[in-house]
Amino acid sequence: MFFHIILERNMQLHPRHFGRNLRDNLVAKLMKDVEGTCSGRHGFVVAITGIENIGKGLIRDGTGFVTFPVKYQCVVFRPFKGEILEAVVTMVNKMGFFAEAGPVQIFVSNHLIPDDMEFQSGDMPNYTTSDGSVKIQKDSEVRLKIIGTRVDATEIFCIGTIKDDFLGVINDPATA
């Protein structure tokens, strides 16, 4: 799920950036530092959308670096148990398949793939129905439901299922 939230971060800025463009430099550094990171609490920071407030800088003894407390608005993506996501399959093996929905990785074990889909090994390992009408392989797009998440300080990993109504392949690269 996506959220638009306000976060705060203490930015350290090298003295060479001081001057007219201090603010711009600060924001550029913030984007570079923050976008694409993941925190267990808030999820993946997708994009910074605005600066709320920049506090007074504090000069660090000895180094000359200045620390600015920056409040910024950003879009974050946080997967939840029970959430339905659309994801792209990245890898298929005998144990199931891995997929990505944006920054988040999801594993679907073979127990949570419909029973009528069989694993086929080979160049392009895949899960296929007996009549061959539905095939899950690398780059297939699937709709899945998250049934578990593991949230570490800097990482979120999910497991999902496609064994439920309206889940499964939504776009087959072979036919597209």
Place this chain on the structure above:
Amino acid sequence: MSLEPFNRLVKLAARAFYDDISTKGDNQPKTGRSDNRGIAVVVLDALTRRQWVREEDLAKDLKLHTKQLRRTIRFFEEEKLIAREHRRETAKGAKIFSAAVAATADGHHTKEGEEKVKLHTHSYCCLDYAQIYDVVRYRLHRMRKKLKDELENKNTVQEYICPNCSRRYTALDALRLISPDDEYFHCENCNGKLEAESDKIAAQEAGDGDDNARRRRREKLKSMLQKMEEQLKPLVDQLTRVKDLPVPEFGNLQAWEARAHAAGRGGLGDGSSNDPSKSSQGLGYGGTPMPFLGDTKVEVAFAGLDGKDDVKSETVSASLKVLPPWMIKQGMNLTKEQRGEVKEEVKMDGTSTSSTFSDDKKSSVETDDKKSIQDEYVKAYYAALLKKQQELEEAAKKQQELSSSNAANGDTGTSSTRQVGMKLKREDDEGDEDVEWEESNVAGNTNENYKVNDLNVQAEPSGEDEDEDDIDWEEG
């Protein structure tokens, strides 16, 4: 539309799912005395015999406290079985019925002396069959799915075990376990091939104690599922029976009223369960008149007796209505010849007999003014009506006679009643106060009053348009 299969569905569902629902206030002690389990079923059953019903009336019928009923109703509203509507209306629409109101006094209407138009919020409820069908199916689906999911270990995190070192992993570790070499997960310790745990259980049937527990659990789930299918079979059967039938649809309260009006259905004994006792109770409520309970008599008497009420009624609605023939007959005991007369004369009679009304002049002027097509309608209608009435003259009781005549009218002369109704509407739009009935609508009480009447018709669908209208103007 046939209600029976759907009502059966409701009854089955009530017994299956709402049998032991107890709706208590949170602060009430859970003593045996306040145990009201089963009420839910009674309420649902009662609702299958009604359409839209005022909740106070229902409470009376069921001899329940209004509060208690409300709680149950609210519960079912949350369960999406019941549609509810609340609206503010005059507690006592018409002074004309003060006598009747006094007879069946209850705390809800205003005092007799109080002449202000007071608004009270009334709640109405009725079963929402279409939704009930869906709700029951959904409930069954959820039950089945939950049991089956548990049975199949669906939505549980897959566990893996290393056959060499017995280290356990879950699917959440999957990312760390994949190997570039083959299609299996590998142990982080010994690089052994991991096995999915359920496979292992399947492999070694006689597991340790843990596995036994798991198996017992499976057994239990299985038997629960089986029991569910068994015990709910009648309900499921009824669902399939109902599947292709058109769902009874009452619409919202207003639409339902309108339809009840238009249909002018006759007969006391139809699906909406209006037996006379009930209707009389309803009458007690805020003086909302039932069309054919002999109220006409009361009206006339009232008009004669009560001067001050007249004043009030004037303010509310302008004019006195010409009494239609059946009304005259009941109130005044006119002879047959008189009743057989054409409309103008009837009109004269009406105005003269009820000369006690202070707004007499106005009305008479107005009535004299219009010799329009209306008269034609009315004449034709009255003629038909009189004929009918004469036929029914022999019927034993006045009440019965009246109601039956209405009913008969509904049967024979639907078209004519419709026309009259339409006419009224059109004139209403024009703002042309040609007819007294309209005036009653246009002035004073207006909507509230009108609604109250409508209501009655709902409660008692055998009511007729004309009756309603008459009452309306008399009511003022």
